[in-house]
Amino acid sequence: MTTARFDGKAVLVTGADGFIGSHLAERLARDGARVRALCQYNSFGTRGWLDSLDPEIRDALEIVSGDVRDPHFVRDLAAGQALVFHLAALIAIPFSYAAPQSYVEVNVTGALNVLEAARRAGVERVVHTSTSEVYGTARTTPIAESHPLQGQSPYSASKIGADHMVEAYARSFDLPAVILRPFNTFGPRQSERAVIPTVIRQILDPACEDVRLGDLSPIRDFNYVEDVVDAFCRIALADGIDFGAAYNAGSGRAVTIGEMVEMVRGIAGADKPVVEEAARKRPAKSEVFELLADASRLHALTGWRSEIGLEAGLARTVDWWRAEIAAGRQRADSGYLV
Numbered sequence: 130m131t132t133a134r135f136d137g138k139a140v141l142v143t144g145a146d147g148f149i150g151s152h153l154a155e156r157l158a159r160d161g162a163r164v165r166a167l168c169q170y171n172s173f174g175t176r177g178w179l180d181s182l183d184p185e186i187r188d189a190l191e192i193v194s195g196d197v198r199d200p201h202f203v204r205d206l207a208a209g210q211a212l213v214f215h216l217a218a219l220i221a222i223p224f225s226y227a228a229p230q231s232y233v234e235v236n237v238t239g240a241l242n243v244l245e246a247a248r249r250a251g252v253e254r255v256v257h258t259s260t261s262e263v264y265g266t267a268r269t270t271p272i273a274e275s276h277p278l279q280g281q282s283p284y285s286a287s288k289i290g291a292d293h294m295v296e297a298y299a300r301s302f303d304l305p306a307v308i309l310r311p312f313n314t315f316g317p318r319q320s321e322r323a324v325i326p327t328v329i330r331q332i333l334d335p336a337c338e339d340v341r342l343g344d345l346s347p348i349r350d351f352n353y354v355e356d357v358v359d360a361f362c363r364i365a366l367a368d369g370i371d372f373g374a375a376y377n378a379g380s381g382r383a384v385t386i387g388e389m390v391e392m393v394r395g396i397a398g399a400d401k402p403v404v405e406e407a408a409r410k411r412p413a414k415s416e417v418f419e420l421l422a423d424a425s426r427l428h429a430l431t432g433w434r435s436e437i438g439l440e441a442g443l444a445r446t447v448d449w450w451r452a453e454i455a456a457g458r459q460r461a462d463s464g465y466l467v
Contacts, residue, residue, distance in 0.1 A: 134366050135162035139209055143167040143197055143243060144216030145190075146177025148319045149258075149311075153214060153358045155182055158189045160362070167206060167217060170194040178318045197239035200246070207246035212365055213255045215243045218291075221322045222262070222284045226412070229283035236287035237294065244298045244306060255306035256365050257295045259375060260288050261313065261350070261420045271423035274310070274375045281417055292375060299373025307370050309361060312379030312422045316354030316442060317449035325351065325443070328390050329450045332399045339402045345387035348419040350379040353442030356435045363431035370430070379422020380435035392440060396447050 140157055144150040145166030154166045168176045176192055195202045197217045207213060219225070219235045240257065247255045264272050265279025280286030298304040315325040324342070331337040360378040364370070384392075390403055427433050437445075 135160040135362075137161065137163065138211045139163045139165070140212045140214065141165045141167065141207060141210040142214045142216065144169075144218065144258075145192075146179050147216065148178065148316075149314055149354060149357060149361075150214075150216040151178035151182065151318060152316070152354050153216070153361055154179065154190060155186055156358050156362065158186050162212075163191070164189070165191045165193060165206070165210065167197070168192060168194050169217070170196055181318070197242055198234055200242040203242040204246040204249060207243070207250040207252065210247075210250060211253045213243065213247050213252050214258075214361060214365065215240060215255060216258045217243075218258065218288070220260075220284065222282050223322075225282055225284035225287070229287075232283050232287040233290070236284075237290040240291035240294050244294060244304060247306070248298065248302050248304050253305065254365060254370075255295070255304065256361060257291065257306060257308050259292050259308045259310040260285070261310060261377070261379065261422065262417060263289045263292060263310070264417075264420065266417050267419045267421065270419060270421045271381060272377070272421060273423040274377055274426060285417075296373040303372075305370070305372050307364060307372055308375035309364055310375045310377050311357045311360065312350040312352055312377065312420055314352050314354055314357045316446050319354070319446075324349075324386060325389065325393070325446065326450070328393050329397070329443075329447055330454070332393055332397050332401055333447070333450055333454055337401070339404050340390065341404045341406050342386065342390070343406065344416065345390065345403070345405060346385055346418070347416065348383045348385050348421065349389070350381070350383045350420050350422045351389065351439055351442070352378065352380050352435050353437040353439075353445070356380075356437050359436075360427065360431075360433050363433045364427065367431045376427040376430065377422045377424045378427055378433065378435075379420075379424050380439070381422055381424060382439065383419070383421040384439065389439075389443075392443055393447065396440070396444050
């Protein structure tokens, strides 16, 4: 992990109430940053996963509720910040088929608002969050940043648009903005919209007689959330950045969804049957069948590697879910969390 160099830095994290965002805000606060944490506004007054943090860490955050779609709000939000980590996004791929315009408004327009606000605020660096989904089904593996971008879902198309906006702001306005492109991230706090928590919860939940999934054949490069957060921290501090460009963050190891399920069943000591349901599968031309990262560019720049192995990360995540289920905790997903 990186040595903390955030002491006293004013840092904005959008999407801080989400999965990766909450882990990143927590890490930055522990490293001494002055963190302004943006949560999506809701009328319940809840702040996503930030509400679950240790009170000492939560109280150290400046938590702000709002919406990245409002350019005036975002301009004020970015004022006085040295670093901006932009993670706020709509991420659920299935919902993007039902409501594609909302993905453009949040993911593309929201990114534009953050970039423009950062430009006006004169920030030192923007780290924009991309996704391995922008590559679509791999033409060659492992996937380097030079791989063509393929919009195989409205979600991935919106993230491609946001990535190009980062490139445009770096080229047009010399904005010091960089794109971090994590491959599939997993760990505690992740929504069941993602496959690993879906599998773990069904395996551990006594109310589930079986494990219901879509296609088991797609191949994924899974990375534990602490490693991905470390990639964010390293690229935010690195010298020699190619601004406007993307850097992959992935382990370089991939397994099928079916193989991952077998790992979880072994860790959990369960033998529930697995049922493939057609309703859970993506449209055939939209499914991304293989994602395997070439992260050599990020490693050369920062020394980053994915250090926590898949099995160890799954074991930690299973333990977290056991505790959640045992405590009977229920958390509703909020809209735009990463």
